[in-house]
Amino acid sequence: LAKTTQxxxxxxxxxxxxxxxxxxxxxxxxxxxTWYQQFPSQGPRFIIQGYKTKVTNEVASLxxxxxxxxxxxxxxxxxxxxxxxxxCLVGPGNTPLVFGKGTRLSVIA
Amino acid sequence: NAGVTQTPKFQVLKTxxxxxxxxxxxxxxxxxxxxxxxxxxGLRLIYYSAxxxxxxxxxxxNGYNVSRLNKREFSLRLESAAPSQTSVYxxxxxxxxxxxxxxxFGEGSWxxxx
Numbered sequence: 001l002a003k004t005t006q007x008x009x010x011x012x013x014x015x016x017x018x019x020x021x022x023x024x025x026x027x028x029x030x031x032x033x034t035w036y037q038q039f040p041s042q043g044p045r046f047i048i049q050g051y052k053t054k055v056t057n058e059v060a061s062l063x064x065x066x067x068x069x070x071x072x073x074x075x076x077x078x079x080x081x082x083x084x085x086x087x088c089l090v091g092p093g094n095t096p097l098v099f100g101k102g103t104r105l106s107v108i109a
Numbered sequence: 110n111a112g113v114t115q116t117p118k119f120q121v122l123k124t125x126x127x128x129x130x131x132x133x134x135x136x137x138x139x140x141x142x143x144x145x146x147x148x149x150x151g152l153r154l155i156y157y158s159a160x161x162x163x164x165x166x167x168x169x170x171n172g173y174n175v176s177r178l179n180k181r182e183f184s185l186r187l188e189s190a191a192p193s194q195t196s197v198y199x200x201x202x203x204x205x206x207x208x209x210x211x212x213x214f215g216e217g218s219w220x221x222x223x
Contacts, residue, residue: 034211043113043199043214044152087151097212098168099144099152 004088009104018075020103022088025069033064033071036087038102044087048073075105083107111135115200115215122190122222130185130218132200140203141183142167142212143175145196152199158183190222 005023012018024033032051036044048055050062050071061074075082087102115132122128134141139160144152144167154167158177172194174186183202187194200215 036212041217043201043217044212045214046211049211085151098154101151 004090004100006086006088006100006103008101009106011106011108012078013108014079015077018078018082018105018107020073020075020086020088020105021070022073023070024088024090027068027090031090033062033068034089034091034097035060035062035073036089036099038085038087040084044099047086078105078107080107080109113200113202113213113215115198115218117218118216119219120221122187122220124191124222126190127186127188128190128220129187130198130200130220131182132184132215133182134200134202134213135181136202136204136213137180138202138204138213139180140205141177142201142203143173143183143185144199144201145169145194146199146217147196155185155198187220190220192222194220195222196220 032049034049035047037047038044048057048060048062050064052064055062063072083106085102085104087099089097091097113134142157143155145155146152153169155169155173156167156175158164161180164175164177176184198218201212203212
């Protein structure tokens with residue numbers, strides 16, 4: 001499985017755009033990049049998934065450069081309710097996805 | 110939509126007691142998982158079942174056993190609970206563990222071992 005590295009924590013003010021970058025230098029050709037969001041006392045929930053270039057949905061955008069060795073989750077105009085832990089995962093593989101410690105995003109009023 | 114349902118939501122055990130956490134999914138998924146999450150930590154995989162009839166160890170299987178009862182249900186058993194097993198347990202499912210499909214999580218089970 002490709003190992004991922006992401007910042008432990010980030011702070012942002014409300015209304016700002018937040019970019020969380022994840023490194024995955026050993027990503028395999030058939031791996032997808034998936035981001036999950038976890039609020040306190042809840043299970044993680046899927047945010048976005050991509051393979052290359054850019055993917056956008058109603059919640060976030062995911063930017064993946066041509067070499068795919070990193071990816072950036074972009075949250076537009078964050079609010080207090082976006083305070084959560086964000087996990088970057090890379091797969092598939094022969095074993096299920098492994099969650100790291102994620103990035104703890106704190107949004108400040 | 111129920112999704113992934115796990116019971117109980119809260120449980121307090123004495124050291125040495127046994128218990129089973131139940132999990133069921135209604136999405137016709139092939140793969141199911143059990144994770145644990147300790148305070149301030151990420152999720153760690155305990156066991157998973159890639160398909161009905163198969164189970165495999167994850168990162169932290171010691172002290173646990175699992176049963177994939179059928180396609181819908183995947184239970185986690187603690188035979189002799191220890192304080193180190195105090196944690197939040199999440200059951201999850203996905204269509205297929207080999208294709209990185211979206212994983213759907215239950216609401217969690219808070220277990221305290223005293």
